[in-house]
Amino acid sequence: MQADVRELTVFLEIARHLNFRRAAAALGVTPSALSHSLRGLEEKLDLRLVHRTTRSVGLTAAGERLAERLRPAFRDIDDALDDLNSFREAPVGRLRLSAARVAIRLSLMPVLGPFMAAHPGIEVEVVDSGAFVDIVKEGFDAGVRFHERVAADMVAIPLGPPLRTAIVATPAYFAKHPHPKTPRDLAAHDCIQMRFTNGARYAWEFERNGKELEVETRGSLALSDQVEILEAALAGLGLAYLFESQVQPLIDQGRLVRVLEAWCPPYSGFFLYYPSRRHLPPVLKAFVDFVRGRT
Template sequence: MRTTDLSELAAFDAVARHRSFRRASEERGVTASAISHAVSNLEARVGIRLLNRTTRSVSLTDAGAMLLSQLSPAFGDIGSALDALNQFRDTPFGKVRINAPNSIAPFVLGPIIGPLIAANPSLELEIVATDRLVDIVEEGFDAGIRLGESLRDGMTAVKIKPRLKFAVVGSPDYLAERSVPKTPADLTNHVCVRNMYPSGVGYPWSFGRNGEEIDVEVKGPVALHDHELMIETALAGVALVYVWEDRARPYVETGRLIACLDDWIVPEDWLYLYYPTRRYISAGLRAVIDALRATSS
């Protein structure tokens, strides 16, 4: 097979998996027009339309679906074979794309990036942090990081971090003007930042103690999904906020924020790195997993 044939097949494989020329171009590191040209050349050469294209969508023809079903395992085998060459290198080589929630990425991935790249200079790490729920297969990621409760079927999950906790925090100035809440019910007397997902859907502040679970729909003039903005709002002394404990810890330790209701906070589900079960684990991804697991104790 000519090199151009393999390149055209790889372009088709990327478009077919993503159902998008743009996403395929991002994965392949070329322009969308180059991807389109390669797929058109492939269709002209085999004499069969493989993709149905409109201005808004891309779908597979029956022939395209059959070709994809046979190509995907083949490209997986090629990737595995190339990755096996890492045994002849001192360190892993290649790109690893990771998706992680923006709200936790700094304190989960931040500590490992420097040491990981220093120990593996041929590794290219690409991290996209967003609280939007991402389909890592469709968007071309090697792996993602999520709480266990949000994992889909067909994924292999590796436990990488002790169970995370939220914290309710406010500034000394704010709490000097109001009584410190002792129970979740006391929050009705406080101004609070309302938490929401990137979609705009809100979620309650959750508490629990002695088997009792309580969700509180707090009230306040501001709704945010970015935890860094929540911290800034708390520092401004205008409201209590409900953020990841690790986000608030530096400010609590220096006295700029005060933690409340600690005995009512229950740990969330475990944090996992996950990847498609049928996908081989590259040496680069294995290095990422090992680095994350080393920080989990």
């Protein structure tokens, strides 16, 4: 007995999420229905494809092999269906994007409003991906990252204007601490740390007159979200390393004080990146063309 496309679709969704609840939500079915479909597929193939316990889900060696073979085949099916858009006046379908939370706020959201207004037939799904993901393997059409963090085999185009960082703290904080004159002076300050999902902490980056400098700052508080870091700075908990666009209104209001400005020149902002293909799916092409038209 051969597996049907529905069962293979269920298996790929489980392989992508490694979580029955999230996979079921993505497919619009119940976790029990998902589990039943997977059992049926495994029985037909007479192979265990997924290791599942009460605490974790993982693929067996057979499951890994099947997922690797199915992903390009299903992408070809998606591309074939996307090609039907050429018979429509405007593309329709779903656009899946992966981006870090700060990139969503600063660069992606300003673009999505006018894009969706111009293309009402396109449904956009944005996934907050704090960690780097393989957008092809995870089923995304495109992602948003800094240019230097985009793989060499991807096409990357600017998504927004240049960015600039700002080192800030409250007037009350500086009433008790001297203003740092150089990044090296940060060693004497309580700096609010940016912590990545893998546990690593972000080294603050500076540049002046072509000289680049990374500083491993110290601080008693570490957070993983820019909004939380801003709130901590406003609470007087230390110096914060944030984007200028996030804090400029607060600087203008006198709620935050900026230091080391000469060490924070503008730099290229976030980029939209996507797989290098000769023929882009119409939905992705529409978004790429829209982004290019704004730069």
